[in-house]
Amino acid sequence: HWTPRLNSHHVSPHLLDLLPAKNGEEPTIQFLLEIVDILTNYVKKTFDRSTKVLDFHHPHQLLEGMEGFNLELSDQPESLEQILVDCRDTLKYGVRTGHPRFFNQLSSGLDIIGLAGEWLTSTANTNMFTYEIAPVFVLMEQLTLKKMREMIGWAGGEGDGLFSPGGAISNMYSVMMARYKYFPEVKTKGMSAAPRLVLFTSEHVRDTGRVIPADLEAKIIDAKQKGYVPLFVNATAGSTVYGAFDPINEIADICEKYNLWLHVDGAWGGGLLMSRKHRHKLAGVERANSVTWNPHKMMGVPLQCSAILVREKGILAGCNSMCAGYLFQPDKQYDVNYDTGDKAIQCGRHVDIFKFWLMWKAKGTIGFEQHIDKCLDLSQYLYNKIKNREGYQMVFDGVPQHTNVCFWYIPPSLRSMPDSEERREKLHRVAPKIKAMMMESGTTMVGYQPQGKNVNFFRMVVSNLAVTQSDIDFLIDEIERLGQDL
Amino acid sequence: HWTPRLNSHHVSPHLLDLLPAKNGEEPTIQFLLEIVDILTNYVKKTFDRSTKVLDFHHPHQLLEGMEGFNLELSDQPESLEQILVDCRDTLKYGVRTGHPRFFNQLSSGLDIIGLAGEWLTSTANTNMFTYEIAPVFVLMEQLTLKKMREMIGWAGGEGDGLFSPGGAISNMYSVMMARYKYFPEVKTKGMSAAPRLVLFTSEHVRDTGRVIPADLEAKIIDAKQKGYVPLFVNATAGSTVYGAFDPINEIADICEKYNLWLHVDGAWGGGLLMSRKHRHKLAGVERANSVTWNPHKMMGVPLQCSAILVREKGILAGCNSMCAGYLFQPDKQYDVNYDTGDKAIQCGRHVDIFKFWLMWKAKGTIGFEQHIDKCLDLSQYLYNKIKNREGYQMVFDGVPQHTNVCFWYIPPSLRSMPDSEERREKLHRVAPKIKAMMMESGTTMVGYQPQGKNVNFFRMVVSNLAVTQSDIDFLIDEIERLGQDL
Numbered sequence: 001h002w003t004p005r006l007n008s009h010h011v012s013p014h015l016l017d018l019l020p021a022k023n024g025e026e027p028t029i030q031f032l033l034e035i036v037d038i039l040t041n042y043v044k045k046t047f048d049r050s051t052k053v054l055d056f057h058h059p060h061q062l063l064e065g066m067e068g069f070n071l072e073l074s075d076q077p078e079s080l081e082q083i084l085v086d087c088r089d090t091l092k093y094g095v096r097t098g099h100p101r102f103f104n105q106l107s108s109g110l111d112i113i114g115l116a117g118e119w120l121t122s123t124a125n126t127n128m129f130t131y132e133i134a135p136v137f138v139l140m141e142q143l144t145l146k147k148m149r150e151m152i153g154w155a156g157g158e159g160d161g162l163f164s165p166g167g168a169i170s171n172m173y174s175v176m177m178a179r180y181k182y183f184p185e186v187k188t189k190g191m192s193a194a195p196r197l198v199l200f201t202s203e204h205v206r207d208t209g210r211v212i213p214a215d216l217e218a219k220i221i222d223a224k225q226k227g228y229v230p231l232f233v234n235a236t237a238g239s240t241v242y243g244a245f246d247p248i249n250e251i252a253d254i255c256e257k258y259n260l261w262l263h264v265d266g267a268w269g270g271g272l273l274m275s276r277k278h279r280h281k282l283a284g285v286e287r288a289n290s291v292t293w294n295p296h297k298m299m300g301v302p303l304q305c306s307a308i309l310v311r312e313k314g315i316l317a318g319c320n321s322m323c324a325g326y327l328f329q330p331d332k333q334y335d336v337n338y339d340t341g342d343k344a345i346q347c348g349r350h351v352d353i354f355k356f357w358l359m360w361k362a363k364g365t366i367g368f369e370q371h372i373d374k375c376l377d378l379s380q381y382l383y384n385k386i387k388n389r390e391g392y393q394m395v396f397d398g399v400p401q402h403t404n405v406c407f408w409y410i411p412p413s414l415r416s417m418p419d420s421e422e423r424r425e426k427l428h429r430v431a432p433k434i435k436a437m438m439m440e441s442g443t444t445m446v447g448y449q450p451q452g453k454n455v456n457f458f459r460m461v462v463s464n465l466a467v468t469q470s471d472i473d474f475l476i477d478e479i480e481r482l483g484q485d486l
Numbered sequence: 487h488w489t490p491r492l493n494s495h496h497v498s499p500h501l502l503d504l505l506p507a508k509n510g511e512e513p514t515i516q517f518l519l520e521i522v523d524i525l526t527n528y529v530k531k532t533f534d535r536s537t538k539v540l541d542f543h544h545p546h547q548l549l550e551g552m553e554g555f556n557l558e559l560s561d562q563p564e565s566l567e568q569i570l571v572d573c574r575d576t577l578k579y580g581v582r583t584g585h586p587r588f589f590n591q592l593s594s595g596l597d598i599i600g601l602a603g604e605w606l607t608s609t610a611n612t613n614m615f616t617y618e619i620a621p622v623f624v625l626m627e628q629l630t631l632k633k634m635r636e637m638i639g640w641a642g643g644e645g646d647g648l649f650s651p652g653g654a655i656s657n658m659y660s661v662m663m664a665r666y667k668y669f670p671e672v673k674t675k676g677m678s679a680a681p682r683l684v685l686f687t688s689e690h691v692r693d694t695g696r697v698i699p700a701d702l703e704a705k706i707i708d709a710k711q712k713g714y715v716p717l718f719v720n721a722t723a724g725s726t727v728y729g730a731f732d733p734i735n736e737i738a739d740i741c742e743k744y745n746l747w748l749h750v751d752g753a754w755g756g757g758l759l760m761s762r763k764h765r766h767k768l769a770g771v772e773r774a775n776s777v778t779w780n781p782h783k784m785m786g787v788p789l790q791c792s793a794i795l796v797r798e799k800g801i802l803a804g805c806n807s808m809c810a811g812y813l814f815q816p817d818k819q820y821d822v823n824y825d826t827g828d829k830a831i832q833c834g835r836h837v838d839i840f841k842f843w844l845m846w847k848a849k850g851t852i853g854f855e856q857h858i859d860k861c862l863d864l865s866q867y868l869y870n871k872i873k874n875r876e877g878y879q880m881v882f883d884g885v886p887q888h889t890n891v892c893f894w895y896i897p898p899s900l901r902s903m904p905d906s907e908e909r910r911e912k913l914h915r916v917a918p919k920i921k922a923m924m925m926e927s928g929t930t931m932v933g934y935q936p937q938g939k940n941v942n943f944f945r946m947v948v949s950n951l952a953v954t955q956s957d958i959d960f961l962i963d964e965i966e967r968l969g970q971d972l
Contacts, residue, residue: 025530025533028598029526029529031598032522032524032602033522033601035602035605036522038603038606042609043518047729056621059625059821059824062621062625073768075850075851075852076850076852077847077848077852078847082847083599083602083844083848086847089511089622090606090622091606094621095620097612097619104619105613105615105616107613107834110611112514115518115608115609115611116517116521116569119605119808120521120525122604123525123528123529123577123943124576124580125583125584125595126526127789129591131545132925133581133583133590133931134581135580136548136575136579137547137576139545139549139557139578140557142558144559165651165655165790165904166832166833167834169651169832172831190683192872227692237594240812240813279488294686302608302611303611303836319568326727326934326935326936329918330934331918331942333545333921333925335544338545345658346653346654346955347652348653348782349652350790354576358573361568361572362566362569363563366561366562366563367563374790381760389524404520429817432817432818436819445619449811449815450811451812
């Protein structure tokens with residue numbers, strides 16, 4: 001039960017009394033401290049394993065209003081006390097993605113330094129448009145991107161890059177740069193200035209989900225014979241479901257042979273570059289023309305934090321700059337090469353760099369390495385635990401390359417049933433049923449999906465440094481508890 | 487001078503000791519409270535007019551390290567004390583975009599409720615991918631978008647929409663939807679499946695920067711005669727420099743006549759829909775097929791917060807959904823229509839809704855109306871103050887439609903000089919010189935730019951509720967102080 005802790009003579013009833021803060025400094029700061037109290041309590045509980053991961057309700061239940069939690073907006077303002085209650089309720093009915101037993105997404109965890117970085121970023125409330133309004137953040141972005149390019153292996157960390165709102169948009173940048181590199185006239189004349197371009201990315205996969213180089217080459221030749229123009233190959237470094245790494249060196253050979261742009265989508269797997277033990281899985285990445293790498297996935301940086309990195313200098317600006325004099329003035333008193341906004345397809349751009357920069361300062365490169373190595377060790381622990389355990393079947397053979405462990409849980413009722421369409425249909429329904437029960441009991445969350453001819457299976461991933469072996473054990477116990485009678 | 491306030495026996499030297507918080511709860515919370523202390527001090531000073539807007543340094547100065555502020559990243563971790571110092575320095579050398587005398591960008595101000603909303607959002611650290619992991623935020627997005635569609639005037643608030651990372655990306659969604667509406671085969675067959683499409687947006691403008699409908703129609707006819715296919719017209723509601731509103735009803739007539747998609751880019755001007763006094767400037771917006779509206783601009787919501795709204799239901803999903811079974815499972819226990827992620831071009835999507843929803847709760851619709859009306863009143867105050875003042879010349883005639891007031895300051899040395907190329911060149915250099923001096927003295931910031939044949943002029947905008955008439959007076963005094971001897 002919520003008790004107002006503000007002294008009533010300090011509390012302004014409405015938002016408008018908070019501003020300007022100079023005339024209402026005390027209530028403003030009091031209100032922020034009340035919010036911080038709510039948030040620090042949430043942080044404490046998030047890491048407490050006796051707290052549930054979520055308190056599940058259906059959409060119609062939340063829309064009808066839970067214990068007075070009213071989502072509807074109105075013409076009239078609410079009191080600050082009610083705003084505090086709304087904040088508590090928002091957290092109460094949400095999902096604790098930082099909980100050590102939340103394994104549902106590639107992004108998880110709640111890094112305290114990253115969190116502090118986000119709080120500071122929102123307090124600074126500026127944008128990455130120009131050096132003029134974001135001098136420190138613009139420089140942090142440049143220095144951090146250079147470090148990332150060094151990790152990729154580009155000589156001297158040379159090249160260019162940007163932080164973008166996510167992996168899909170980073171990948172879009174790579175396609176735009178490739179098109180500009182080979183057909184720059186598209187920028188001014190449109191797509192009709194280019195021939196029919198073809199992009200290649202993995203869909204046909206072998207058992208582990210990796211691209212087959214010979215198959216890729218055959219498809220390139222086939223496209224050319226049909227009169228199309230192959231432009232771009234995407235090599236996935238850490239696929240979403242299997243965590244598979246495409247063989248970059250073999251693909252790079254093909255790209256060189258046919259003069260194609262090589263992009264490495266390391267949104268999920270890029271973080272492994274920080275680990276001396278695991279970076280070999282991206283061998284050849286230095287041969288890529290561009291790389292997507294999302295620190296908000298494997299490296300535990302709060303959302304959003306995704307980088308597009310490119311080897312050739314100048315191409316990012318060449319591709320995207322509009323040289324709009326009304327946005328970027330050349331006659332400023334400082335070096336306007338630091339006005340990076342014209343490289344972006346966005347005008348305003350959120351400051352995604354600071355939390356990452358601050359985490360790197362706080363952990364050092366070796367801290368990220370420890371993070372990566374620990375998460376991969378935990379996945380190996382899970383793999384070893386279940387690979388020969390009764391009631392489990394792995395989706396693909398061999399040790400996982402990333403933290404992805406894909407498996408079926410086979411309830412006792414299906415264990416002796418011979419393979420058949422009926423059994424497959426039954427097995428297909430097992431993971432969704434267990435997942436629904438997990439969510440309703442609120443104890444843990446893990447993803448499932450079908451893939452190709454494989455019926456629904458669990459995909460376990462670990463990217464949260466707070467996870468321990470006991471949490472892995474808990475997940476397996478929970479699957480067995482919920483699934484034994486299916 | 488910074489004094490460590492953490493008790494040394496509570497302080498862990500490094501980040502790794504903060505996690506998991508369960509075992510290091512005290513230092514974790516202590517660290518967060520230290521951060522909050524830094525941030526609340528920053529908030530207080532931001533609203534204190536005796537504080538500078540910025541403490542300007544050139545890029546090379548910051549890169550060399552100011553008083554020990556080292557931007558470089560290293561292999562080894564830093565102590566938590568140093569992290570706190572880094573946070574202070576980051577704010578110290580940044581720009582106070584919430585300061586009542588910062589007028590440099592369309593986004594300004596520091597709304598305390600919005601700030602609290604961002605702090606909560608980053609603590610929740612989830613993404614808008616599915617109802618499963620963001621149940622409350624997904625519903626808030628739906629309800630808020632519906633309210634925005636009601637403000638636009640679409641019957642019953644029907645339609646669809648999304649929050650995107652910014653106005654440029656919202657506008658891109660509109661182009662993609664228009665293309666899908668008329669040429670759906672582009673989704674599967676590529677651009678070669680469509681004819682040569684033409685988009686229209688204002689470049690040829692009259693004095694106030696508004697589109698001339700007859701000119702638009704002539705250009706559409708011309709494009710058709712050349713064999714192109716007109717697809718899309720963008721009507722700008724609040725242009726960046728002049729704050730001009732295109733005549734939407736007249737443009738809508740033309741779009742209906744030629745069967746074109748009408749998009750209204752209200753990134754800057756959309757906020758005026760909240761004001762009964764000013765919404766007539768967007769008359770006809772309900773006839774648009776899609777609307778971009780950035781609450782992070784005129785409505786003072788922290789960055790990033792931009793919405794794309796569309797009148798026709800189903801087209802957003804139709805255009806963007808990939809139905810990837812590995813991302814969106816149809817066999818969940820809840821109504822998966824709430825899994826909005828498949829409508830977006832992104833996979834992970836930052837939670838931009840909460841701060842806006844919380845501000846709407848706290849202010850009510852009438853609070854936003856007061857915000858809009860106050861900012862436009864202040865611009866009118868500026869306009870009235872300088873329109874006949876010696877040494878000022880307005881860039882366009884008449885009362886500004888938005889908060890944009892565009893003007894030249896003419897130093898005494900140029901006032902009696904007859905119009906000539908020499909005078910124009912001299913005048914062109916005035917605004918950059920004054921701006922550079924403003925930044926170096928740190929007292930205020932306002933934007934300038936050339937536009938078409940107009941040499942550099944100042945563009946004043948107001949979107950921060952903390953601004954008062956005295957701040958407008960200050961700006962004019964400061965321009966005259968810095969510019970009188972030029």
